[in-house]
Amino acid sequence: MGPLYKFGWFDFAYSLQLAGLIGVLFGFLLERAGFGNAKKLVSIFYLRDFAVLKVMLRRSWYA
Amino acid sequence: MKTRYANPYVIGTLLGLVLLFSFYTMGRGLGSSSSFARIAVAGVHLVAPEHAATNPYYAKYLGGGRSPLMAWLVFLTLGAGLGGLFSAFISNRVKGEIVRGPNIGAGARLWLALFGGILSGFAARLARGCTSGQALTGASELAFGSWVFMFCIFAGAYATAYFLRKEWL
Numbered sequence: 001m002g003p004l005y006k007f008g009w010f011d012f013a014y015s016l017q018l019a020g021l022i023g024v025l026f027g028f029l030l031e032r033a034g035f036g037n038a039k040k041l042v043s044i045f046y047l048r049d050f051a052v053l054k055v056m057l058r059r060s061w062y063a
Numbered sequence: 064m065k066t067r068y069a070n071p072y073v074i075g076t077l078l079g080l081v082l083l084f085s086f087y088t089m090g091r092g093l094g095s096s097s098s099f100a101r102i103a104v105a106g107v108h109l110v111a112p113e114h115a116a117t118n119p120y121y122a123k124y125l126g127g128g129r130s131p132l133m134a135w136l137v138f139l140t141l142g143a144g145l146g147g148l149f150s151a152f153i154s155n156r157v158k159g160e161i162v163r164g165p166n167i168g169a170g171a172r173l174w175l176a177l178f179g180g181i182l183s184g185f186a187a188r189l190a191r192g193c194t195s196g197q198a199l200t201g202a203s204e205l206a207f208g209s210w211v212f213m214f215c216i217f218a219g220a221y222a223t224a225y226f227l228r229k230e231w232l
Contacts, residue, residue, distance in 0.1 A: 003090030016138045018088060023142020025081045026093055030143070031150035033075075034068035038162040042231050045224035051071040058075025059082065059203065 092200025096193035098140040101131045166229030
């Protein structure tokens with residue numbers, strides 16, 4: 001049963017390590033999609049590239 | 064050789080699963096803006112501890128006898144930087160450059176970026192979240208305020224993007 005942290009499965013120090021791990025996955029996936037590129041990020045506002053919208057919609061669909 | 068960016072639908076799916084994992088293990092979503100607030104609070108606490116302790120905004124980050132930097136989102140943001148760097152590294156995308164349009168010099172572009180950063184940082188604290196905390200996490204929880212936030216972000220950007228097109232693209 002989750003969330004695991006609230007039910008005492010691990011302590012605060014471990015939660016910070018987990019934060020680092022989840023952060024690495026988060027940053028890795030964002031860069032994979034091209035979100036490390038400022039021009040690609042803003043291009044949705046010039047109706048050129050809709051990658052930002054596609055990622056956002058699909059992510060909301062699954063979580 | 065530069066590799067192409069991944070399919071946005073695949074990345075969106077995987078991001079959703081990372082978010083789900085975060086909810087299951089920690090009961091918390093992903094965000095980033097409050098880690099910058101925490102860095103600011105740690106700085107104020109370092110030079111003016113009395114002021115930090117009496118200011119209600121700063122004080123709420125200072126409880127529990129821990130440094131304001133020993134926090135979930137601070138470590139998440141550090142990890143995100145490392146993960147992004149790793150992804151860029153394996154695709155040969157790591158390089159120093161100032162991304163700018165044809166109509167602006169490098170120095171002016173950096174000042175504009177600083178101004179935009181101050182504006183968005185201030186606004187993110189007013190809105191109690193940035194595009195990560197509000198639009199990513201909040202919208203996935205179907206929080207009404209987060210969806211309002213997201214539409215406002217897009218409305219504001221579409222309204223102003225035209226005027227800055229020569230600085231950007």
